[in-house]
Amino acid sequence: MVLVKLWKWEPENLPSVVHSIRTAIAATISLAVARLFGLPEAYWAAIATLVVMQSTLGATLLISVERIAATALGALAGAFLATWFPENLFVFAAAVFVLGLLCAAFRMEKTAYRYASITLGIIVLIPRSNAAWIVALHRFFEVSVGILVALALVAVWPEHQAESAKRSAE
Template sequence: MSRHLPSHAGNEKGELPSLEDAVRTAVAATASFFVAYLAQMPEAYWATIATLVVMQSTLGATLTLSIGRMVATALGAVCGAVEAIYFGANLIAFTVAVFVMGLCSIALRLEKTAYRYAGITLAVVVLIPHAHSPWMTALHRFIEVSIGILVALVVAALWPEREQGALATSNSDNAKKQET
């Protein structure tokens, strides 16, 4: 049976998570939920979802992408609130809004990942019924996602990811020293 399970051999690119990655991500996800809960966000789980996405990148990439993700979240929140106020959950208006956000993302030179954040935020604000006004829902979504992104950045800065190749070399060197 074990021959069918993926091996960590051949993980030179660092594509497989390590035990440390799992712990870092779990700590960050829990911390972001806790911060959003303390901030009394109505759907604090969005902070956790944002953290889980951001934690998959290295710190250098995370910082650059995170700025774009926050801008795109704001774009999606504003477009969502405007659409919800003037058109409700109209599918044609939603389609046009997604397209317009794409044009805005091109103009702002946002990466595709950021554009996805804008689209998800738009969909959450417009397509899911909420008890609050569209502007309040949009603001909540922006704050929740921003908390998630910021917590992930803090965790990545305080607890940087180690290179998997460097870790494997270090472990190999330690094993050789113990043999002699």
């Protein structure tokens, strides 16, 4: 019988106990902060934190700046579309395309485009009772809280390279 590996993994990319603890603490803090500020969908802060958590501040910082900018871009586009072109499939498709062009023009990576598009979709596609501008503002703050908490935790409690090297050797 031949065993086939269905996925690829690198030992240094496997989560450690410390990384899991750091991630759980960061997600919990971001949720608490978002709730403290009374953000209506505070869970987006925790989700953003879970996405952002990485082992080094340098890697996290660079991508986080793009994610915050892309979230702002998607929120602006979403607020505009939901206000002036509600429930228009063709305008939504065009907006996703234009966001891609804008992200390329601003030299943002695909992950930033993903954040912009997801933010747009959440604002435009989910029916809300609040005005689109309020929803967009909340979405921006919820994601930004999550990203900033992740950055703060990674800065205060960095994952040591020795731990990664030790895991690699095993």
